[in-house]
Amino acid sequence: MYDGIVQDLIDEFGRLPGIGPKSAQRITFHILQTPTFDVARLSELLAEVRERVRFCEVCGNVSEQDRCSICRDPRRNATVICVVEDAKDVAAIERTREFRGLYHVLGGAISPIAGIGPDDLRITQLMQRLADGTVQEVILATNPNLEGEATATYLSRLLRTLEIAVTRLASGLPVGGDLEYADEVTLGRAFEGRRSI
Amino acid sequence: MYDGIVQDLIDEFGRLPGIGPKSAQRITFHILQTPTFDVARLSELLAEVRERVRFCEVCGNVSEQDRCSICRDPRRNATVICVVEDAKDVAAIERTREFRGLYHVLGGAISPIAGIGPDDLRITQLMQRLADGTVQEVILATNPNLEGEATATYLSRLLRTLEIAVTRLASGLPVGGDLEYADEVTLGRAFEGRRSI
Numbered sequence: 001m002y003d004g005i006v007q008d009l010i011d012e013f014g015r016l017p018g019i020g021p022k023s024a025q026r027i028t029f030h031i032l033q034t035p036t037f038d039v040a041r042l043s044e045l046l047a048e049v050r051e052r053v054r055f056c057e058v059c060g061n062v063s064e065q066d067r068c069s070i071c072r073d074p075r076r077n078a079t080v081i082c083v084v085e086d087a088k089d090v091a092a093i094e095r096t097r098e099f100r101g102l103y104h105v106l107g108g109a110i111s112p113i114a115g116i117g118p119d120d121l122r123i124t125q126l127m128q129r130l131a132d133g134t135v136q137e138v139i140l141a142t143n144p145n146l147e148g149e150a151t152a153t154y155l156s157r158l159l160r161t162l163e164i165a166v167t168r169l170a171s172g173l174p175v176g177g178d179l180e181y182a183d184e185v186t187l188g189r190a191f192e193g194r195r196s197i
Numbered sequence: 198m199y200d201g202i203v204q205d206l207i208d209e210f211g212r213l214p215g216i217g218p219k220s221a222q223r224i225t226f227h228i229l230q231t232p233t234f235d236v237a238r239l240s241e242l243l244a245e246v247r248e249r250v251r252f253c254e255v256c257g258n259v260s261e262q263d264r265c266s267i268c269r270d271p272r273r274n275a276t277v278i279c280v281v282e283d284a285k286d287v288a289a290i291e292r293t294r295e296f297r298g299l300y301h302v303l304g305g306a307i308s309p310i311a312g313i314g315p316d317d318l319r320i321t322q323l324m325q326r327l328a329d330g331t332v333q334e335v336i337l338a339t340n341p342n343l344e345g346e347a348t349a350t351y352l353s354r355l356l357r358t359l360e361i362a363v364t365r366l367a368s369g370l371p372v373g374g375d376l377e378y379a380d381e382v383t384l385g386r387a388f389e390g391r392r393s394i
Binding site for chain 2: 001002003004005006008009012013015016017018019022023025026027028029030031032037038039040041042043044045046047048049050052053062063064065068069086087088091094095
């Protein structure tokens with residue numbers, strides 16, 4: 001539709017997740033027409049990001065060094081490991097400031113439909129981390145959906161043989177939510193997990 | 198939240214229009230975790246786009262040459278000029294395949310609130326294009342909102358002194374909407390039903 005590079009850039013933006021053709025066009029024209037937008041910086045970051053970013057050799061989180069900033073931090077509690085599906089989940093949990101232990105990123109969840117089995121996840125690496133007896137608790141923080149639950153169940157059975165406490169994040173009503181709009185499963189879980197106050 | 202360049206890239210994507218922090222994070226991880234995504238190509242296009250793209254010296258449309266592909270095309274009807282606010286509107290009208298004339302991009306619309314007056318738009322250049330008597334009709338295709346209507350009214354008064362038919366896109370366009378987002382059929386109808394003002 002447009003001449004050469006303008007259309008090329010629109011097409012390239014359109015390949016990114018959540019960006020449709022209209023958004024891609026809007027972004028491209030924003031870049032063309034906004035002199036204050038630092039297009040060189042975005043270009044350079046994109047050129048470098050894959051080279052500079054690796055995955056932490058211990059936990060699998062994103063990092064610019066062999067070990068990520070959390071694994072390198074001596075103030076973190078090395079006796080608790082929180083197991084998550086994805087590096088994005090690490091960031092989400094860090095934002096809560098509730099957790100001061102270490103992480104283990106599985107790199108996905110067990111999903112027979114998507115053809116992802118236990119061997120495709122970083123489970124062997126997790127077992128190696130637990131071998132020396134430092135870790136006393138493993139928190140299973142996989143997603144509260146079918147795949148995440150299956151993965152948590154699989155891991156809890158695997159860890160049963162070790163002398164380690166295995167816990168799962170509580171399911172229930174989202175804070176700030178509305179009971180009326182909660183789905184049955186969530187509301188059922190909230191009842192199941194009710195606590196004395 | 199993330200180490201160095203990952204957070205830098207999330208921040209940079211977050212500066213683009215329509216991309217919030219969550220989308221920026223999703224896009225960044227897509228780039229990191231999808232080996233098939235050609236990040237080098239996106240980086241190169243961004244590095245080059247501002248250098249390669251200029252604005253057509255005749256109509257103001259985006260172009261990689263001094264004159265855009267529409268102005269260079271001898272098959273286009275040089276007796277009709279369609280006046281639009283933005284280069285994105287040219288692409289939207291081209292998609293309808295209803296119009297075979299030339300364009301004139303104003304670079305915005307009259308808006309006292311935003312401090313944009315007639316002198317900030319490419320109106321002098323439009324008058325120069327009309328001086329030699331080739332053009333017999335000017336179609337005012339500014340957006341059907343307050344600023345676009347004000348601009349159309351201003352131009353229609355200015356053009357009244359010339360021996361040129363002045364028309365305005367008519368029924369079909371929802372009032373208060375944005376020309377860029379109109380569907381092809383609606384925009385095509387609007388061309389068909391244009392009226393003298």
